[in-house]
Amino acid sequence: LRSLACHGYFYTSVAVRRFAFRRKFNRVVSFRSRET
Known part of the structure; x- marks a missing residue:
């Protein structure tokens, strides 16, 4: 569960x-x- 939350946070970032x-x-x- 902790790794899943970490993965979700990484994906969101x-x-x-x-x-x-x-x-x-x-x-x-x-x-x-x-400009052109």
């Missing part, structure tokens, strides 16, 4: 990190497209 990275990437792309 990875998902949050990926979501934040995607938002930042979209922001950079929109900024570059606006």
Whole structure:
């Protein structure tokens, strides 16, 4: 049970990190497209 909770926490942290990275990437792309 403890390992399952740890795995769930790891998966959630990875998902949050990926979501934040995607938002930042979209922001950079929109900024570059606006610049050109």
